[in-house]
Amino acid sequence: MGQKMIIEVEGLVKHYGEVKAVDGVSFSVEEGETFGLLGPNGAGKTTLMEIMCGLRRFDQGKVTIHGFDLVKDSIKVRASIGFCPQETLLYDLLSVRENLAFSAALYSMSSKKFKERVEFSSKVLGVSEFLKRRVQQLSGGMKRRANLAASIIHDPPIVILDEPTVGFDPTIKREFWELIRNLKSYGKTVLLSTHDMYEADEICDRVAIMEKGKIAALDKPHVLKKTIGGEPSLHIKVKESRVKKALKILEKYKCTVVADEIQVSATNPWEIMTEVSDKLVSQGVYTDKVEIVEPSLEDVFIKLSGRRLTEEEGEK
Amino acid sequence: MNSTMGIAVKDIKYFFRERGTLFWTMAFPILIMLLFTAIFGRQIPFNATIGLVNNDNQPTLSEGLISVFNSTGLFTIKNFTTQTDALKELNATTVRAVITIPQNFSQDLMSLGHATVSLVVDGTSPDAAQLIRSAFKTSVVAYYKAVLNYTEPITVDEETSFVGQKVGYKENLVPGMLCYPLLFSSMVVSTGAIVYERERGTLKKIRASPIRPINVLIGKTIAALFQTAITILIMAVLAVTLLAPALNWNVQLLIPIMFLGSMNGIALGLIISCIGRAPQEASNAATTIAIVLQFFIGMYFPIEYLPTYLQQIGKVIPMTYAAQALRDIMIRNATFADLLIPMLTLTLSAAILYGIGVLLYRRWVEK
Numbered sequence: 280m281g282q283k284m285i286i287e288v289e290g291l292v293k294h295y296g297e298v299k300a301v302d303g304v305s306f307s308v309e310e311g312e313t314f315g316l317l318g319p320n321g322a323g324k325t326t327l328m329e330i331m332c333g334l335r336r337f338d339q340g341k342v343t344i345h346g347f348d349l350v351k352d353s354i355k356v357r358a359s360i361g362f363c364p365q366e367t368l369l370y371d372l373l374s375v376r377e378n379l380a381f382s383a384a385l386y387s388m389s390s391k392k393f394k395e396r397v398e399f400s401s402k403v404l405g406v407s408e409f410l411k412r413r414v415q416q417l418s419g420g421m422k423r424r425a426n427l428a429a430s431i432i433h434d435p436p437i438v439i440l441d442e443p444t445v446g447f448d449p450t451i452k453r454e455f456w457e458l459i460r461n462l463k464s465y466g467k468t469v470l471l472s473t474h475d476m477y478e479a480d481e482i483c484d485r486v487a488i489m490e491k492g493k494i495a496a497l498d499k500p501h502v503l504k505k506t507i508g509g510e511p512s513l514h515i516k517v518k519e520s521r522v523k524k525a526l527k528i529l530e531k532y533k534c535t536v537v538a539d540e541i542q543v544s545a546t547n548p549w550e551i552m553t554e555v556s557d558k559l560v561s562q563g564v565y566t567d568k569v570e571i572v573e574p575s576l577e578d579v580f581i582k583l584s585g586r587r588l589t590e591e592e593g594e595k
Numbered sequence: 596m597n598s599t600m601g602i603a604v605k606d607i608k609y610f611f612r613e614r615g616t617l618f619w620t621m622a623f624p625i626l627i628m629l630l631f632t633a634i635f636g637r638q639i640p641f642n643a644t645i646g647l648v649n650n651d652n653q654p655t656l657s658e659g660l661i662s663v664f665n666s667t668g669l670f671t672i673k674n675f676t677t678q679t680d681a682l683k684e685l686n687a688t689t690v691r692a693v694i695t696i697p698q699n700f701s702q703d704l705m706s707l708g709h710a711t712v713s714l715v716v717d718g719t720s721p722d723a724a725q726l727i728r729s730a731f732k733t734s735v736v737a738y739y740k741a742v743l744n745y746t747e748p749i750t751v752d753e754e755t756s757f758v759g760q761k762v763g764y765k766e767n768l769v770p771g772m773l774c775y776p777l778l779f780s781s782m783v784v785s786t787g788a789i790v791y792e793r794e795r796g797t798l799k800k801i802r803a804s805p806i807r808p809i810n811v812l813i814g815k816t817i818a819a820l821f822q823t824a825i826t827i828l829i830m831a832v833l834a835v836t837l838l839a840p841a842l843n844w845n846v847q848l849l850i851p852i853m854f855l856g857s858m859n860g861i862a863l864g865l866i867i868s869c870i871g872r873a874p875q876e877a878s879n880a881a882t883t884i885a886i887v888l889q890f891f892i893g894m895y896f897p898i899e900y901l902p903t904y905l906q907q908i909g910k911v912i913p914m915t916y917a918a919q920a921l922r923d924i925m926i927r928n929a930t931f932a933d934l935l936i937p938m939l940t941l942t943l944s945a946a947i948l949y950g951i952g953v954l955l956y957r958r959w960v961e962k
Contacts, residue, residue, distance in 0.1 A: 332803045357805040368800040370605065372612035377605075384601020385804035429800070 285310040285437060285468045286331070291340035293326055293492075300326045301337070302492035308470060308485075310436070313463050315479040316472040317576060318489030319586075324472035325365075327489075328441050331470075332362040345436060358386060363430035365442045367422045371415040375406060375425045378414060379432050386433035393432070400428035403461045420451045427458065431467075438462055440471040444478060456482050476576035488580055495583045500576060507582050508574025513543040513552060516568040517559065525564045529555060542572075598806040602814025606788070607821050620784075624776065624826045628833035631772060635765050636838050643723055645670045646681035646690040656701040659742065660712070664694075664734040669726065678713075685717055692716040692727045708743065762926050766840045770921040771894040773834070776826040777856035777917055778892070779885050784822045785864030786881035788815040789956070790871040808956040812865055812949060819861045820854070827853055842925040848934060849924055855941035856917030862948030869955040892918045913944035 286308035293301040301323045308314040316324045329335045331342060333353050342349035345359035369378045379400065383393045401407035406428045409421050417425065423443070431438055443459070444452040459482050462469055473479050479486045480500045487497040496503055516539065517525045525541060526534055532555070533544045545551050548571045556569050581587060596604070610616060651657035665672055673690055675681035681693040695713040697703075703710040714731055716724040739745050789811075792798040801811060834840065864881055871877025891898065891909040898909040909915050916937040923929035923937075 334799060334802055354805040354807070357803060360803070362799075362803040364796075364799055366796045368795075368797050370609060370795070370797065372609055373605070377608060380596075381601055381605040382800065382804075384596040384604070385598050385801065385806050387597045387601075390596070 283310045284308065285312075285345055286314075286470065287341075287343040288327075288331070289341045291327070291330065291337055291342065293323075293330060293335065293337045299492050301330070304340075304489075304492070304494055306487050306494060306497055308468060310468055311463065311466055312484045313459065313469040313471070313482055315483035315486040316470070316489055317474065317476065317479040317483075317486050317580070318472075319474055319580075321491075322474075322489040323492040324489055325441055328362075328439050328470070328472055332360055332439060333357050334362075358433070359435055359437055361431035361433065361435035361438045363427050363438070363440045363443060365445055367414075367426045369414045369422065369426055369429060372413060374411050374413050375417070375428075376410045378425065378429050379406075379410075382429040382432045388433055392434075396432050396434060399434075400432065403465065404428045404458055420447070420454070423447070423451075423455065424458070431462070435467075437468045437470065440469065442472055442474070444473070444475065452478070476580070480576055486576065488576070488583060490580075490584050496579065503576060503579045504574045508576070508578040509582065510544065510546065511548050511571050511573045513545065513548040513555060514568065514570050514572045515541045515543065515555070515559070515566055517541070518565045518567055521564050524562075525559055528558055528562050528564060540568075598804070599810040599814040599817070602801070602806075602811060603817035603821075606815065606818030610818065610822055620780070620822055620825060621829065623780070624829040625833065627772070627775060628830055628837060631768065632833075632837040635768055641669050641723075641726060643670055643691040643727065644673050644689065645727070646675050646684055646693040647672050648675045648678045648681050648693065648695040650698045651696050651700040652698050653701040656704055656742065657696045660696070660735065660738045661694075663738045663741075664731060667730050667734065669730055682715065685715060688717060688719070690717075691720065691723050692731075694731070704743075762841070765838050766842055766926060767922075768895075769834050769838060769840045769842060770925045771918065773827065773830060773853070773921055774856070774889075774892065774894045774914065774918045776823050776830060777853060777860050778888060778894070778914055779860075780826040781819060781823045781857045781860030782864040782867075782881045782885050783878070785815060785819040785861040786867050786871070786877045787874060788819065788865055789868035790874050790877040794874050808953050809949075812952050812956065815865060816858065816861050819864070820857055823857045823861070827857075843928050845924050845928075848929070848931060849921070851938065852917055852920045852924065852934065852941070855938060855945060856914060856921075858945040859913045859917070859941060859948060862945055862952055865952045866948065866955055869952060869959050888912060888914060891915065894918055913941050916940045 284307040286306075288307065289305050291301050291304045292299065304323075304327060306314075316327065318324050326335060330337045331344065331349070333349065333356060342356075344356045347355040347359065349356050369375075370381070373381070376397065379397060380393065383396065388396070397410070401410070404424050404427055406421075406424055409417055409425070414422060414425065427440075427443070440459070444455050447455060456478065459469055459471070471483070483500060485497065485499050486503060487494045488503070489495065496507055498506070515525070520539065522536060522539060522541065526536070529541070529543065532551070535542050535544070543551070543555060552569065552571065556566065559566060577587065610620075647661060649657055649661070661672065664670065673684075675684070675693075678693065678695045681690065681695070684690045685693050693713075693715045695715075697711065697713070700710045700712065712735070714728070716727050718724050789798065792801060831844075835844075863884070867877050867880050867884070871880065889895070891901070891905065891912050892915040893909065898906050898915065901909060920929070920934050920937040920941075923933060927933075
């Protein structure tokens, strides 16, 4: 990872009427880094990204991208970014290649460079199989790949992806993560927003957790989990809903119940795992699951906000 | 490819792929031209059925009068035996007027030198009524002069002056019809330009790129010009083949005027497109504005028909200058020098409209 900061955001504020959608956000992203904005719907992730892409104005703060001030050098900033929003921004009646050509034209790309970039997209994003097909004939996954290819056809150093895998099934989601990793391997700086904690954990070098327009925490996923998420805990699911009896048996431990699952907190859960299991079985309480669960970014978010990541809907 | 041409090429490709749009772009000028040809392409663009009740005892003279009336070619005569029957049909609007010639018509005319004929006209159609009255009175005077050797006290030596072509109704109409695409096609096509991108979400892609607003508008204009040119071409070809008007088709002058006129229409459409929040809203706005404007710019009738204060409005609408310039070229054989003022006016107004377009793009689209 390079040392140069390619994105710098300082004290960014954006209001929608009375509502403060982005509230004094500051962060910076290193060149070549994959940086995640993690937060529930309505946290201000999309607004923040759209500001960075020049799609929205902001009220206060300073944004520097690729060494250019967003306000003063808006055109240069836009040329440095490949923006891929949640929705597919392709023309249904044009072929994928024609869509790519249109995107390339927006950046006044030469035909030679365009050919090279189409080859790159074919290789890295796997669009060659449907280059000649009209967008209306593509599956959802193909459209997303074509959309990403169109967003980065101009070979930008920075790629901004807004909820890139929302609505994907797990298999396609993993394929898409691989595409994002590929981009990183080509030296691209990736800034992505997500409300999927696993996605952030899987592909991001660093994550900023956003809540109500602010950054609540920012660090590498494993550091966040360790410092904020707490220690690993023992998760037990008992058969026949005998939760009450199990809690009585385990009264000497620090237990909490989350969705019919008993979570036992301990400094070292591996030490007590066998003992707890034996105690339950010896008193006739059988288990479906006994496992040690590491804290996730979801736990980090719960610790920070007191609620789950997926509780709210309807981000603006 | 540069970004401006990129937008134009994309829009033109899209135009050809959207079959409905393509169909209606072709169908619009064809339907309009076929309709206008059917209405105005004939030698005499009027025909009404007139009821005739001839009660004359000695019908020699009355038949002569009817023959003169019939020779105008404007009417089809339907005979009735009684005026009551004829008036029933007048009420049913199957005839537009009823002429009743009394029993002693010929006798009175020969002995007294004067006779009365009854004319009842359907007043629910003022234009037709006026035409029938006028034609009938003219026929009566003509007949009277012929049969009785009558001389009018004052003779009007009438002459019609034509600067350039000698024109008939269709020659006057064709330049007006060519304003249709300048006003309707250009505005309707460009109205969708921004608002549809917004609806599809693709405006985000354009706005996130380093393209400048003026380049977006120019790219959209090139595509809209292309579509408008197709409509103009179809209308012009059909006008020549179907109506065969005796007009001066000075392409070197017609093209710049049509280009400038289209630019004004397109710029107006783009302004609506920038402001419009939904395609339907923008489309309704463009249609309404175009329909209102057509009465101000002298497309179908001279702006002198308008009340004085409305004429003043017509004079500040750039398209009025395009309409007049087309007539001047095609009818009056205007030269480049004659067209300098309309050309400058159209250029200036297009520049102002594009300036407004850029401001609105920044204000409404990039907000």
